[in-house]
Amino acid sequence: MSAMPPASQIVSNKQAALKSLYDDLYSRNMFPFWAQSDNIDHDEIKQLMGSAKAVPFVWAYKDIEPLLQRAAELVTMDDSERRSLILVNPGLAPKRASVSTMYTAYRLNDPDEIMPPHKHSPSAIRFGLTGQGNFTGVEGEDVVFGPGDMVLTPNDAWHNHGTVGGEQAVNLSVLDLPLVETLHAVHFDHKYTEIENGKEVAKKVQTARYPGDYSQRIYGEGGLMPRFVDHKRGGGLSSPMYVYRWEKMQEVLDRHKDWDGDPHEGIVVDYVDPTTGGPVFRTINFYVQMLRPGEKTLPQRETASLLLAPFRGSGHSIIDGKRYDWNQFDTLAVPGGCWVEHVNGSSTEPVIFFGATDAPTQKALLLYKRWGRNAAGDLLRFA
Template sequence: MSATATSDTGANRKEALKGLHSDVFSANMHPFWATTKDVEHDEVAQLMSPQKAVPWVWKYSDIGPLLERAAELITMADSDRRSLVLVNPGLAPRRASVTTMYTAYRFNGVDEIMPPHKHSASACRFGLLGGGNFTSVEGENVVFGPGDMILTPNDAWHNFGSIGNEGALNLSVLDFPLVETLHALEFHHHYTEMENGKEVEKKEQSARYPVDYSKLVYGQGGMMPRFVDHHRAGGFASPQVVYRWEAMETLLDAHKDHDGDPHDGIIIDYVNPRTGGPVFETINYYIQMLRPGEKTAPKRETANLLLAPFKGKGHSIVDGERFDWEEFDTLAVPGGCWVEHVNPSQTEPVILFGATDSPTQKKLHLYKSWGRNQAGDLLRLA
C-alpha cells in the first residue's frame, strides 16, 4: 500500500468518493470519516444517530382487549406462553421497549400452569389483577396478587400460571435485549428431577421450600439467618424471590409526609438482602410514589427507564412532550431524556412500578444524572 495519497477536485473527486464508498459498503465495511456536512457521507453525523428508542406510552386499554382475544384463541396446547411484548417504535422490529429491557404482559386463564424453563435473561413478575397468579422459582412455589413482585433470576428454573379458579394478569420486565445484544441469550425447556436414582422429565417443579420461604428468611430486614443457603440460581441475584406488596405499602405510608426528593418524589428500591444492592447485576426495580398534587423537578439520566402506573393516573413530560398515563399502562423513558412526572389529584397518591438499567451502567462507570432546580439551574446529581 502506498503511503502517498492523491486528491482531485470537482466532479472527478465526487465520482471517486462515490465509487470509494460503494466499494467500502460492498466489502462489509463502514467509512468512519467526514468530508463536508452537505454530502451524503457525513459519517460522524451518522455515527451519532443510530436507531434509538423513543419516549412512548403503551395503553392498557389496548393491551387488555388483545390479551382477552389471545386467551380465547391461544391455548396452552398451542404455546406455553401467552404474553405481549411491548416494542418501542424507534427500535422495531427488535423486541425491546427500551434499548436494554422489555416489558411483557401475560394473562393466564383459569388454572393454567406452563412447564418449567430457564434462560440467561433476568426477569421479574409484578402482579396486576387476580389473587391467583402462580410462579415456582427453583422449587419455591409462590401464589401472588396485585403489587407483589417475584424474581426469576438468570439461569433459575421457573414456571408460572394461575390457580384458584380465576384468571390472573401480571407484567414482566426483562433484560432480554441487553443479553441478546451481548450474544449471551440461552433458553432451556427440558426440566428434570432425580427420582429413585433416575433422571425424570417433569412438567412442574417439586416444592423444595416451605410456603412463604422468602418472607420467612428475608422479610424482617436488617437480619439474616446464617444457617440457610443464600446462593440460589448461581448466587448472582437476590436470594429473596418474593417481595410482598404489603411490606412496600407499609413503608410508603410511613414516608408519605417525608420531604422526599424534588426530582423523584418518594422512591423505594427493591434490594438484594445479602448486599443491600440491586436485585440483579444488570437491572433493578423500584416503586415511586407521587403524593397528591406533586410534580417532580426535571431530571435527566443516562439510564433507561420503564414505568408502569400501578395506582392512580397522571402525566409525564419527556423532552417537552406530554404523555398521559393511567393504571397498568407502561411508559418508556429512554436514557438521556429530560423527564418530569405530575400527579394531578389533590387527594390520592400515584404509585409507579419502575425498572432501570442503572446497575449495568454503574458497573461500567457510564451512569450520570442531572437535574434542574426551580430557577432552572442545571445540577449534576450523579
C-alpha cells in the same frame, strides 16, 4: 508545461474518487469514520449517529387488556406455553424491546393454567396487577402472588408460570433480554429434569423444595438475616429473596408519605438483594416511586433507561418538552438521556409507579450519569 485543470474539474474528480472509495468500502462491509463537509452521497456522521433509538411512549392498558382476553380465547396452553404481549418501542421496531435494554410484557392466564418449567439467561420479574392467584414456581419455591407483589425469575433459574385458585389473573413482566441479546448471551432450556432413585427423570412440574413463604420468612425483616440457610440458591446469580410482597412496600410508603422526599423524584424505594444491599439483578433493578397528591417533580435527566407502570393513580409526564398522559396499569418508556418531569393529576390520591431501570449495568461500567434542574432552571449534577 501542461496547464493545471480548472478548480471545478479538480473538485469533480475528487468527488468521483470519493464516491468510488465509499462504494468499495460499503461493498466490503466497512464503514468510513471521518467527517466530510462536501455534499456527498455518504454522510458518515449522520449514519454513525443514526442508529435506531428508543423514543418516549405510553402503552395504554385499556388497549392491552382486550387483546389479552382475545388471545386467551384463541391461543391455549396446548398451542403455546407462552401467551404474553411484548411492548415494542416504535423507535426500535421490529426489535423486541420497550427501551434499548429491557422489555415489558403483559400476561393473562385463564383459571388454573400452569406452563411447564423452563429457564433462560435473561433475568426477569413478574409484578401482579389483577387477581390473587398469579403463580410462579421458581427453584423449588411455589409462589402465589397478587397485585403489587414482585417475583424474581433469575438468570438460569428453573421456573414456571400460571394461575391457581380458579380465576383469571394478569401480571406484567420485565426482562433484560434486549441487553442479553445484544451481548449474544441468550439461551433457553425447556428440558426440566429431576433425580429420582439415582436416575434423571423428565418432569412437567417442579417438586417444591421450600415452603411457599420461604422468601418472606428468611428475608422479610430488614436488617435481620438467618445464618443457618444457604443464600446462594439458584446459583447465587441474583437476590435469593424470590418474592417481594406489596404489603411490606406499602408499609414503607405509608411511613414516609409525609417526608420531604426528593424534589426530582418524590418518594422512591428500591428493591434490594437482602444479602448485599445491592440491586436484585446485576443488570437491571426495580423500585417503587410515590408522588403525593398534587405533587410535581422537578426536571431530571439520567443516562439510564426506565420503564414505569402506574400501579395506582393517573397523571402525566413531560418528556423532552412533550406531554404523555398515563393511567393505572399503563407502561411508560423513558429512554436514557431524556429530561422528564412527573405530575400527579389528583389533589387527593397518591400516584404509585412500579419502575425498572438499567442503571446497575451502567454503574458497573462507569457510564451512569444523572442531572437535574432546580426551580430557577439551573443545571445540577447528581451523579
